[in-house]
Each structure stands twice: as structure tokens, then as C-alpha cells.
Amino acid sequence: MALHPLLFCCLLATSLCIFQAQGSKNNYLDCCEATKDVPLRNVKLLKSYVIQNPQMGCSIPAIVLITKMNRWLCYPPDSRTALGLMKALDTRNARKSRRH
Template sequence: MALKSAALLLLALVAFVYAEAFTSQALDCCLSTSSKMIPARTVKSYVKQTVNGGCQIPAIQFITKKNKKLCAPVPEDYNWAARLMDLLDRKQQRK
């Protein structure tokens, strides 16, 4: 009887872990942005964050060379963000 209980408990645990792994995908969203200009020398890439993608605000996530995420406003609001994205795109094309 104890073996059946242990097997059921193990099965329930496996089912729970499996369900969590495939149904709860944590989003890494910017909750706010900073208008402070980010130096190009510190950034290696960027990711566009959209409301349609599950985040609350549109933003640009600039990833630094130390793998930190800096949240900037969308380029329509700040020209420096658009210029930095263009620079990173050109660097990527040269690779």
C-alpha cells in the first residue's frame, strides 16, 4: 500500500513539474524605461518589447556586454535609441 502511495505521489510531482515547465513561461519585460542615453560602447545587442508580446509597455531592451538589460523608450520617442539600434544592426551585418 505504501508503495502505491509513493508511486502516486511521484506521478503527481512529475505531472506538476511538467505542467509548470510548459505552461508558465515567465516574461522578462521592462516595467518602465529611462530616457537617459545609453553609451554605445557598453551595448552588444537589443530586443524589441511589444505589448502584443505579453508585456505591459512597448520598449527596447538593450543588452550590455555584461548581460544586463537596460530598458529604453521606443525609438519614436527618442532618436538616440533609434541611432543605437541602427549602429547595432550594422555591426551585426558585418559579422
């Protein structure tokens, strides 16, 4: 008994999706493997931030500050430095969006 071609295509597509989901731990971004609370005061060096968490497929939670040179600075989630810089970035971005 031959499989209907449409049924065969659906089975093939489903199996490929399952294999891809199992093989890709993290499609969102590369993860910080360690964090360090480094003093940084100049928000002008930064362009954005990402809050890394296990739901993204990363092993540790972190605040990732991204510089204008695309360097990632990985801070602990409770870092006062990182939280202050996140707030400053949000304020700066809100001011920019009001101008446009």
C-alpha cells in the same frame, strides 16, 4: 463505460497545455516595467537589443538594449538614442557577418 486509454491521455495532455498557457503570461523574457531615455553613446558596450511589445505579454512597449554584461536598458519606443544605437548594432552585426 471505461474511457479508451489513448483518449484519456489526449484529454489529460490537452488540459495540462491549457493550464500552462493560462498560468504563464510571458515565456519570452522578463519585461521592462518602466522606460527611461538615458544618454548612451558607446555602442561597444552593447551586444543586442529586443523590441518589447504587448504581444510578447509585456505591459508596456519598449526598446531593450542588452549590454555585454547582460544589463537591460529600457528605452521608450520613440527614443532617438535607442533607435540610433539599434541602427549602429545592426550595422556592426552586418559587417561582422560579411567577414565570416
